Amino acid sequence: MGDHVFLKVSPMKGVMRFGKKGKLAPRYVEPFEILERVGNLAYRLTLPVSMSGVHNVFHVSMLRKYVRDESHEIDHGTIEVNTDVTFVVEPIRIIDRSTKKLRMKEVDLVKVQWSHHDEGNASWELESDMRMKYPQLFGELGA
Structure with missing residues (x-):
């Protein structure tokens, strides 16, 4: 509990997920925090509100351990995010x-x-x- 993991997303042909299509679509997304262990091989994760339609319990085969690295952290205070979850880069x-x-x-x-x-x-x-x-x-x- 308290560790972070990446969640595996299965690419589907012709479906755009997470802003990319086809071969460029990510295989794993976000580092999500583990809330609790459910059974021997499943974990409950904290998911953002945007993924509220997804069940929050996942089998270990769908997860990959995330090793925390300070260079991965982004200071969100310096980035102005638009309502459509994009930001301008100049x-x-x-x-x-x-x-x-x-x-x-x-x-x-x-x-x-x-x-x-x-x-x-x-x-x-x-x-x-x-x-x-x-x-x-x-x-x-x-x-």
Whole structure:
């Protein structure tokens, strides 16, 4: 009791669960807290209100142990969540530049650090798209 576990969700073809479809759908979701042991091989979990239609007792084959890691914890106070349970991510700065050589042309890319993410989660984006959507990022560079 008091430990946390991941809950296994079975993917179904054509059904979108947890925002992803097909191969990209997660196999395990959330770390849920164990409330009590029910029988030899079942546990009762604390589920959020959004999953109120799901029975809260699960067989051990549906659970995977969660080892707590401080890097997994998110400070929810800094993130503004919308009513549809989404949040807006804005670019903070450009970390790096690169030119990708394709067969017939070259494509300019920029590595962007996003809000609510650290530098390790920066992504490569097309420079032309970023200049169009976020010109303020390039104003300070003079490029």
